[in-house]
Amino acid sequence: MQSEIQSDMQNPPTVAAIIVAAGRGQRAGGGVPKQWHHIAGQSVVQHTLDIFASHPRITEIVLVVAAQDRTLVDTLTLPPHASIAIGGAERSLSVLSGLNAIQADYVLIHDAARCCVPPDVIDRVLNALQTAQAAAPALPVTDALWTGEHGQVTGVQDRNCLYRAQTPQGFVRQLILDAHGTHAEGSADDVEVARRAGMDVTIVQGDARNLKITTPADFARAAKLLETRMDIRTGNGFDVHRFGAGDHVMLCGVKIPHSRGLQGHSDADVGMHTVTDAIYGALCRGDIGQHFPPSDPQWKGAASDIFLNHACALAREMGFEINHMDCTLICEFPKIGPVAAAMRTRMAQILGIDIDRVSVKATTSERLGFTGRGEGIAAMATVTLIKGAAS
């Protein structure tokens, strides 16, 4: 049977991802279920979420967690198109809970414990769904297979036609929802549910890196895969502060005597703020106002290196190194040239990188606009973060 949802360039079919994370991880052990363990700078489930959140075709994500793990969700950074559902005692019940929470035409069902899934595995499943009603990645069995009993080989098993199943497993949403309604009992995965309901399932090429954390030794294997995967990110920042009364401005951590000061809740270091925002942008972790709300009195008059240090620490915690920073200050006055070297030195110190990777420059706006009229200073910055092989 062909997929019932045809591709339409005007109205492309929508795709949801269900990430099942409600298991207890008994074989992996530890104080919390395996998907809540931290490896390579963040929880297993956060790694998995990030992979699906950055996939351009996925418009809806449901993370299914156990009721007793609900508070752990607060430790996650959820993308805006994600929601939470509560799972059940069996994997199939967790999947059903996710299926009941989505609307999309197609659904990808994925184990949170497969936190190293390469994006091209997701692509292969989605491509297969253009013509199939169900598709899943798998690897052919390459080792010889035996049967055994009491430590003795009792026979050999033909390995031809045997595959090791992986996720994400992709389906036409309505078909797998119907299948779960009647055929889910005792199933290991959703392909089994689909086949029992009479669906054809296309096999696509899996990937050896798409391991499922199952035993304690798998944490180190997964961490190594995540740490050696190269991830290069670029973030940009933009900020403006208005001039007011005062006798100096703080710019990129340097105090410059001036006939006016910059207004702001903190020390109004517009250069440092924009670099901070560029780092949060590269990390996809919001912006400076979200981490340090202007409504919070504790940041009144605060030195802005507090904010930049926080962004740098977050980058390191997520396994990134800051590779390069370029900041442009836009103002007629004060003149930046004489203090640019001091600014680079201070910024390099906070960023923890060589000064040769730090650029601070300035431009006027030809007396045009608010910066040209001397009403304030604007700043923009770009940072590059690297995780993995190249760092």
Ligand SMILES: Nc1ccn([C@@H]2O[C@H](COP(=O)(O)OP(=O)(O)OP(=O)(O)O)[C@@H](O)[C@H]2O)c(=O)n1
């Ligand atoms: N009731 C369940 C059981 C499993 N899962 C999820 O299904 C995926 C694959 O299951 P498995 O590796 O078997 O996880 P656990 O059931 O947690 O492991 P164990 O059998 O060792 O307890 C995991 O991401 C797990 O969190 C789930 O959401 N709900």
Ligand SMILES: C[C@](O)(CO)[C@H](O)COP(=O)(O)O
């Ligand atoms: C869904 C699955 O990951 C496919 O390989 C697997 O069936 C679920 O986990 P389990 O180890 O079989 O319990």
